[in-house]
Amino acid sequence: MTTLSEVARLAGVTSATVSNVLRQRGKVGEQTRLRVLEAVEQLGYRPHLTARALAEGRAPTLALMVSSIANPFYPEFALAAERAARAHGRFLIVCNTNDDPATGRAYLDQIAGTLSDGVLIMNANLPMDDLKKTEKRGAPVVLCMWEKPDAPPELPSIAVDFRAAGAIAGRHLIELGHRDIGALVGSKKNGIHAERYRGYLDACAEAGRKHAQERTRYIPDTVAAGYDATMAMLKEFPQLTAIFASNDLPALGAMNAIADMGLNVPRDISVIGITDIQWARLSRPALTTVAVPTDSAAEMSIELLLALINRSSKSPVMRVTATPELVRRASTAPPKKR
Amino acid sequence: MTTLSEVARLAGVTSATVSNVLRQRGKVGEQTRLRVLEAVEQLGYRPHLTARALAEGRAPTLALMVSSIANPFYPEFALAAERAARAHGRFLIVCNTNDDPATGRAYLDQIAGTLSDGVLIMNANLPMDDLKKTEKRGAPVVLCMWEKPDAPPELPSIAVDFRAAGAIAGRHLIELGHRDIGALVGSKKNGIHAERYRGYLDACAEAGRKHAQERTRYIPDTVAAGYDATMAMLKEFPQLTAIFASNDLPALGAMNAIADMGLNVPRDISVIGITDIQWARLSRPALTTVAVPTDSAAEMSIELLLALINRSSKSPVMRVTATPELVRRASTAPPKKR
DNA sequence: TTGAAAGCGCTAACAC
DNA sequence: GTGTTAGCGCTTTCAA
Numbered sequence: 006m007t008t009l010s011e012v013a014r015l016a017g018v019t020s021a022t023v024s025n026v027l028r029q030r031g032k033v034g035e036q037t038r039l040r041v042l043e044a045v046e047q048l049g050y051r052p053h054l055t056a057r058a059l060a061e062g063r064a065p066t067l068a069l070m071v072s073s074i075a076n077p078f079y080p081e082f083a084l085a086a087e088r089a090a091r092a093h094g095r096f097l098i099v100c101n102t103n104d105d106p107a108t109g110r111a112y113l114d115q116i117a118g119t120l121s122d123g124v125l126i127m128n129a130n131l132p133m134d135d136l137k138k139t140e141k142r143g144a145p146v147v148l149c150m151w152e153k154p155d156a157p158p159e160l161p162s163i164a165v166d167f168r169a170a171g172a173i174a175g176r177h178l179i180e181l182g183h184r185d186i187g188a189l190v191g192s193k194k195n196g197i198h199a200e201r202y203r204g205y206l207d208a209c210a211e212a213g214r215k216h217a218q219e220r221t222r223y224i225p226d227t228v229a230a231g232y233d234a235t236m237a238m239l240k241e242f243p244q245l246t247a248i249f250a251s252n253d254l255p256a257l258g259a260m261n262a263i264a265d266m267g268l269n270v271p272r273d274i275s276v277i278g279i280t281d282i283q284w285a286r287l288s289r290p291a292l293t294t295v296a297v298p299t300d301s302a303a304e305m306s307i308e309l310l311l312a313l314i315n316r317s318s319k320s321p322v323m324r325v326t327a328t329p330e331l332v333r334r335a336s337t338a339p340p341k342k343r
Numbered sequence: 344m345t346t347l348s349e350v351a352r353l354a355g356v357t358s359a360t361v362s363n364v365l366r367q368r369g370k371v372g373e374q375t376r377l378r379v380l381e382a383v384e385q386l387g388y389r390p391h392l393t394a395r396a397l398a399e400g401r402a403p404t405l406a407l408m409v410s411s412i413a414n415p416f417y418p419e420f421a422l423a424a425e426r427a428a429r430a431h432g433r434f435l436i437v438c439n440t441n442d443d444p445a446t447g448r449a450y451l452d453q454i455a456g457t458l459s460d461g462v463l464i465m466n467a468n469l470p471m472d473d474l475k476k477t478e479k480r481g482a483p484v485v486l487c488m489w490e491k492p493d494a495p496p497e498l499p500s501i502a503v504d505f506r507a508a509g510a511i512a513g514r515h516l517i518e519l520g521h522r523d524i525g526a527l528v529g530s531k532k533n534g535i536h537a538e539r540y541r542g543y544l545d546a547c548a549e550a551g552r553k554h555a556q557e558r559t560r561y562i563p564d565t566v567a568a569g570y571d572a573t574m575a576m577l578k579e580f581p582q583l584t585a586i587f588a589s590n591d592l593p594a595l596g597a598m599n600a601i602a603d604m605g606l607n608v609p610r611d612i613s614v615i616g617i618t619d620i621q622w623a624r625l626s627r628p629a630l631t632t633v634a635v636p637t638d639s640a641a642e643m644s645i646e647l648l649l650a651l652i653n654r655s656s657k658s659p660v661m662r663v664t665a666t667p668e669l670v671r672r673a674s675t676a677p678p679k680k681r
Numbered sequence: 682t683t684g685a686a687a688g689c690g691c692t693a694a695c696a697c
Numbered sequence: 698g699t700g701t702t703a704g705c706g707c708t709t710t711c712a713a
Contacts, residue, residue, distance in 0.1 A: 006456065006481055008690055019700050024692060034698055049480065054458040055396045056690035059705045064393055065458065066404075066436065073422060077621070080418040084411060087439050096454065098404065099437045101425050116434065118344065119706095120392040120403065142387070143344055228625050257625065264627050283415070284622060287566050287595065289602050346706055357684050362708060372682055394706030397689045457690095684713075689706105696701075 007050040016044040027052065066096045067310060068121040070112060070129040072104045077254065077282050082127060082149070085303030093311055102129040110135050118144035123310045125149050128197070136160055145313035149306045152200045157323040161313055163305045167279070170295040170329035171204025174249055174277045177293070177331055179212045182339045183247040183275060187238045188216065189259060191226030191252040198226070198251040201279055205249050220245070224255060231258025239266060239274075246274060246340035253278035253285050253294055260288060260336060271338035281332055290335035298326045345388040354382040365390065404434045405648060406459040408450060408467040410442040415592065415620050420465060420487070423641030431649055440467040448473050456482035461648045463487050466535070474498055483651035487644045490538045495661040499651055501643045505617070508633040508667035509542025510549075512587055512615045515631070515669055517550045520677045521585040521613060525576045526554065527597060529564030529590040536564070536589040539617055543587050558583070562593060569596025577604060577612075584612055584678035591616035591623050591632055598626060598674060609676035619670055628673035636664045
């Protein structure tokens with residue numbers, strides 16, 4: 006490993022000067038600058054980021070806490086977040102909590118404020134208290150995809166208007182003429198997807214209709230759960246002509262279930278999801294869904310986090326992304342005439 | 344931020360002692376130990392990982408270079424790698440090169456050997472030379488999924504016998520009775536998937552058959568490319584009864600194309616892939632594929648990397664994972680009688 | 682068993 | 698412009 010002072014020695018200057026030329030801090034003569042640069046080149050010197058971090062009192066990394074990077078939505082977010090971080094000279098450490106609060110806490114304890122300057126929280130199943138504690142210890146925390154713009158959380162956050170997304174999905178189904186709709190909610194009753202469902206109910210209300218409780222299933226946010234719930238619901242309510250799913254994963258499961266029952270999407274039953282993950286456009290039929298602005302949410306999250314780190318913003322702040330938009334694909338159509 | 348010496352002061356000892364207590368380095372009296380622990384608790388002290396790294400001369404992080412974490416296979420690998428890294432007390436930094444060698448080089452230059460102790464290379468499109476250069480600078484490098492066990496690379500690596508995988512896929516198709524098979528190779532002719540195709544050709548040869556060159560398409564490793572190539576190939580060779588794809592993504596594309604042509608998988612045409620990514624089991628019909636041992640490849644990669652870092656192993660070493668295995672699902676069946 | 686002190690590689694005042 | 702110096706927070710000999 007080549008160090009600053011080795012470079013300095015070769016260039017016949019002191020390490021402070023080398024540091025100055027490397028950080029482009031003016032006040033360096035043109036010839037010494039050239040001499041230093043040459044020495045750097047010759048020795049193949051690379052700054053030691055850890056040492057620099059310690060001296061500067063700040064880490065070059067940010068952490069992203071996520072329940073599991075293998076969940077199909079997160080990689081897309083992570084990619085965008087990493088890009089945004091890079092654009093600001095930061096590296097991204099990925100922390101999979103596996104939905105286990107203890108794992109998340111361990112991460113927070115170890116890296117927040119030491120290895121990484123701040124942390125992005127994406128659905129990591131961590132109690133607010135733990136998050137506030139790490140914030141108090143000096144490491145800013147940003148909630149990446151808050152679901153309720155009307156109810157700002159106690160921590161800085163980027164919010165997506167998921168209620169609007171739910172309403173858009175509901176409206177689309179209703180406008181197509183659907184009256185018998187089943188709803189798949191990918192969380193507990195008052196869980197994370199509650200707002201999306203509320204939005205769907207808003208759309209029903211707007212249309213002067215009422216959604217019957219029994220036609221709603223609260224399930225895990227997975228393809229398999231969407232599959233099972235759809236099977237069950239279709240058996241109980243064969244008259245359904247459409248399925249509203251609070252997320253793309255259960256929607257995809259619903260499509261599979263419908264296909265396996267020998268029915269056709271969208272001819273017999275329409276399906277709509279929310280998010281617009283990659284698979285949505287690749288499934289057959291391609292899934293109609295309400296696209297959430299993933300990339301800009303990631304960028305906004307990184308920017309807010311950096312602002313907090315630089316103390317140029319004070320918590321709590323909530324910023325709202327652009328409104329989700331309908332993406333019409335092939336899984337929705339008017340209901341069959343009877 | 345609480346520092347070691349603050350804890351030391353509170354406990355009435357010196358920071359060296361606190362350090363000893365924390366690192367469980369015996370030689371500390373029981374009462375002082377307790378006193379120190381209490382002080383740690385009281386102040387909510389957390390070791391500063393960056394400072395520790397600098398003092399120890401080693402970073403607590405490992406880097407994973409990948410072309411794009413959003414590519415459906417990588418997140419699964421990344422998850423397993425992160426778990427393995429955590430099990431050894433390391434954190435994982437994700438580096439998306441975006442398939443751009445310059446980006447990869449920039450990462451290597453910046454973090455290898457400074458911010459991170461070593462780097463895992465997963466299909467990041469980086470020239471060997473750059474990798475060898477970073478290794479020379481002192482940061483071990485491990486190639487995570489080398490495709491040719493018979494031709495060890497010049498760097499430490501974990502190899503998967505993809506030729507065997509290709510042979511397994513080919514054999515499966517042939518055993519089902521297929522004779523008119525189209526091949527989709529997800530890389531350039533002598534590119535990364537060449538071994539898989541060779542394996543497929545091995546299977547043909549074993550069966551005393553010869554695969555006709557014109558029935559092979561070299562394409563990008565994507566769903567879209569698989570779709571287009573299948574469309575084209577089926578138009579040119581309507582007699583095909585099966586598609587061998589060197590990867591699941593093109594295989595999924597092939598299934599979509601077949602469906603869009605109004606044909607049925609597997610009744611009219613069988614499709615097989617390689618890897619067994621998550622989507623494979625979720626597609627309709629579920630994709631028959633040859634599963635690669637992702638998790639163990641990730642673990643082996645991490646372990647090899649750590650061994651190199653601890654100099655308990657010297658490069659180059661190549662280790663081979665368990666052999667890929669056939670996963671029969673619904674996309675393959677015997678060909679129709681004519 | 683505990684303390685003193687040096688140093689990891691770099692940055693940032695402050696002098697010269 | 699360039700050098701001197703004092704740390705950043707921790708680990709680790711080496712002495713006591």
